[in-house]
Amino acid sequence: MNNPRPCYLQIAIDTPLNAVFDYRWPCEDDQRPHVGQLALVSFARREVVGLIVGVADTSDVPVDKLKDALAVRSQLSPLSAKWLALAGFAADYYQRPLGEVALPGLPKNLRVLTTVALDRALKKLAKLDAPHDPAPANMPVLNASQQAAADAIGGAQGFTPSLLYGVTGSGKTEVYLQACAQVLAREPEGQILILVPEINLTPQLEGNIRARFPGVMLATLHSSLSEGERMLHWLAAHQGKARIVLGTRLAILSSLPHLKLIVIDEEHDPSYKQQEGLRYSARDLAVWRAWQLQIPIVLGSATPSLESWHHAQSGRYRKLELRERAVQNAVLPTVKLIDMERDKPADGLTAQLIAAVRQRLERGEQSLLFLNRRGYAPVICCESCGWISECTRCTSFMVLHRPEHRLRCHHCSLEMRIPRHCPTCGNVDLQPLGRGTQRVEEGLQAMFPQARVLRIDADSTRKKGSAQEAFDTVHRGEVDILIGTQMVAKGHDFKKLTLVGILNPDTALFSQDYRASERLFAQLMQVAGRAGRAGIPSEVLIQTRYPQHPLYGAVVHHDYDHFASALLEEREQAALPPYLFQALLRAEARELAMAIEFLTMARDCLEHPGITINDPIPMTMTRVHNVDRAQLLVESPSRPALQAFLKEWVLTLRDLKSRVKWSLEVDPLDI
Ligand code: ADP
Ligand code: ZN
Ligand code: ZN
Numbered sequence: 001m002n003n004p005r006p007c008y009l010q011i012a013i014d015t016p017l018n019a020v021f022d023y024r025w026p027c028e029d030d031q032r033p034h035v036g037q038l039a040l041v042s043f044a045r046r047e048v049v050g051l052i053v054g055v056a057d058t059s060d061v062p063v064d065k066l067k068d069a070l071a072v073r074s075q076l077s078p079l080s081a082k083w084l085a086l087a088g089f090a091a092d093y094y095q096r097p098l099g100e101v102a103l104p105g106l107p108k109n110l111r112v113l114t115t116v117a118l119d120r121a122l123k124k125l126a127k128l129d130a131p132h133d134p135a136p137a138n139m140p141v142l143n144a145s146q147q148a149a150a151d152a153i154g155g156a157q158g159f160t161p162s163l164l165y166g167v168t169g170s171g172k173t174e175v176y177l178q179a180c181a182q183v184l185a186r187e188p189e190g191q192i193l194i195l196v197p198e199i200n201l202t203p204q205l206e207g208n209i210r211a212r213f214p215g216v217m218l219a220t221l222h223s224s225l226s227e228g229e230r231m232l233h234w235l236a237a238h239q240g241k242a243r244i245v246l247g248t249r250l251a252i253l254s255s256l257p258h259l260k261l262i263v264i265d266e267e268h269d270p271s272y273k274q275q276e277g278l279r280y281s282a283r284d285l286a287v288w289r290a291w292q293l294q295i296p297i298v299l300g301s302a303t304p305s306l307e308s309w310h311h312a313q314s315g316r317y318r319k320l321e322l323r324e325r326a327v328q329n330a331v332l333p334t335v336k337l338i339d340m341e342r343d344k345p346a347d348g349l350t351a352q353l354i355a356a357v358r359q360r361l362e363r364g365e366q367s368l369l370f371l372n373r374r375g376y377a378p379v380i381c382c383e384s385c386g387w388i389s390e391c392t393r394c395t396s397f398m399v400l401h402r403p404e405h406r407l408r409c410h411h412c413s414l415e416m417r418i419p420r421h422c423p424t425c426g427n428v429d430l431q432p433l434g435r436g437t438q439r440v441e442e443g444l445q446a447m448f449p450q451a452r453v454l455r456i457d458a459d460s461t462r463k464k465g466s467a468q469e470a471f472d473t474v475h476r477g478e479v480d481i482l483i484g485t486q487m488v489a490k491g492h493d494f495k496k497l498t499l500v501g502i503l504n505p506d507t508a509l510f511s512q513d514y515r516a517s518e519r520l521f522a523q524l525m526q527v528a529g530r531a532g533r534a535g536i537p538s539e540v541l542i543q544t545r546y547p548q549h550p551l552y553g554a555v556v557h558h559d560y561d562h563f564a565s566a567l568l569e570e571r572e573q574a575a576l577p578p579y580l581f582q583a584l585l586r587a588e589a590r591e592l593a594m595a596i597e598f599l600t601m602a603r604d605c606l607e608h609p610g611i612t613i614n615d616p617i618p619m620t621m622t623r624v625h626n627v628d629r630a631q632l633l634v635e636s637p638s639r640p641a642l643q644a645f646l647k648e649w650v651l652t653l654r655d656l657k658s659r660v661k662w663s664l665e666v667d668p669l670d671i
Helices: 081-093 098-102 116-127 144-154 172-186 199-212 227-238 249-253 282-293 306-313 351-363 437-447 466-475 506-510 516-528 550-556 560-573 592-604 639-655
Strands: 007-012 020-025 038-043 046-056 160-166 191-195 218-221 244-247 259-264 296-301 318-322 334-339 366-370 379-382 398-401 406-409 415-417 430-433 453-456 481-484 497-502 539-544 581-589 617-624 627-636 661-666
Touching: 007 038, 007 098, 020 038, 020 046, 046 098, 081 098, 081 249, 081 282, 116 227, 144 160, 144 172, 144 318, 160 172, 160 306, 172 191, 172 199, 172 259, 172 296, 172 318, 191 249, 191 282, 199 218, 199 244, 199 466, 218 227, 244 249, 249 282, 259 282, 282 296, 306 560, 334 550, 351 366, 351 497, 351 539, 379 398, 437 453, 437 481, 453 466, 497 516, 506 516, 516 539, 516 550, 516 560, 539 550, 550 560, 581 592, 581 639, 592 617, 592 627, 627 639, 639 661
Parallel strands: 160 296, 160 318, 191 244, 191 259, 218 244, 259 296, 334 539, 366 481, 366 497, 453 481, 497 539
Antiparallel strands: 007 020, 007 046, 038 046, 379 430, 398 406, 406 415, 581 627, 581 661, 617 627
């Protein structure tokens, strides 16, 4: 036997350093590892799992500096070149090292030192007989516009991005499912990826998919799976056994060797953007992935993001429209504005809204009251000296949670008992100021003691499974009045709901954030869309102090088209996205001055023709958890120019060796 020649593995590791590291592999059994396999290596005195991105005959690293890789996870088939290119693109575009993108995208159990979990999952999966009958069951008859949309998506070849613009209740889900049926029938091994913005929306859709495709394996990927489940589902996708993968944004980085169609439901939803670590947009990566694989992708929404709308207007995306509700006799609800200057609210509710709720109770129909503010009251105060419950660690207030008898900061999670008396003057009469969902719940229960009132928000659904249980209760008709935050606004198909009351939307009208009105509009249209889905006439009542505001006018007329066109025009004139590309450099420090100083240095450290760098400013919420935060906005009308600048800039910033913690976000949503 001839002596085996060692080879050299280039391995990406999850560290902030922008580098791939070389390791030696002895090749004792003559087997060379493959690119895309995982390997166990020692790195910075620890053992970690890295990703092999290159296998070479030589290395530039001096032999005495080279370590041997400890093991290769050969039981796992390699991640494909396409998947590596996807991770590579994301790393490049969002200006992060490859290892920091690729490895956290894998299930945790793949990144641990032992292979026990992997072996167990592989064994389990091998025993699972993947059903192999793509025939759909119980296909309802589509209406003409649904059919046209389903055919356009299901029959598309090559990279074909479509915007499915369909009013709430127009049956977009059915369009996705029938497009899926066409793809599954045509592509013997084809896989489909379906993304939803919220974990709470997966069970409803999962049920629909399983009922429709009983002979096809479905895998779900979202954050509430146990690590064991996540591993199993991820592997089912990676091995091509799962033909449909349904997940939240993190699923965009799953390994899907036979991907043939991508569906992004509620594509406008800000939840597609990851807000920490690698701040990626799953929607944008999905479009790239579809382009990379030359496959169709459909982005669905009743209120598309202006970015996607812009692409549809310019012809880059094909626009498919559903103008009517799908259920027979179901029409969009009537939207009315209640002028709060005339009809003064008591307990947060105007007389008209209370009367409307009472009417629903008498008829045995459901009402939904929407208030995007959890807790009992956003703040408590002392009326004699003016003290208010501020968080000691943040530029924000301690929110009163009365059922839990606590004050809570929603930003740093600081908690305390409700003080008995004012910390400044000793006054015992501390008053809640303003209104959150808990207070509205209390008021309604007092007003309608017989009614079954249910509150759904992040506080009421902390326990695993409790959100699902709450939604099921609503679907079973065991709730008369539902109070909720944005958690209830999205996607749910409540059949008996005929009234939506919107309590306090005005604050967003005057936000500094130029995206606030786009968001408010989408949110109002979405929550309004929960009413009247089963053909019973229904209404939406919006309580406002500004009934003349054009945004509300557009909501009353369900007029997304004009509203979007007007917003786009404004954005073009003001040179804002999507006509401009942005990146945001954030800095965090013990003191604001340090953060600003770093950002000033960052602003001046590099020539930047064609790029606008604004002045550093404190973030709106400057202090969170005793850390001060500032930001620097970088803009360019050219995406390639911005990308080229960022690449160089990041290198320069690393060299500044400042103790300030900084991070860069490309295409930021919150500025
Ligand atoms: P969207 O996602 O567009 O808001 P959904 O997909 O939730 O709407 O559909 C709304 C309702 O219409 C659902 O109850 C669905 O079962 C029903 N539906 C969809 N398509 C049809 C159809 N062709 N005929 C009858 N009902 C339909
Ligand atoms: Zn006081
Ligand atoms: Zn705080």
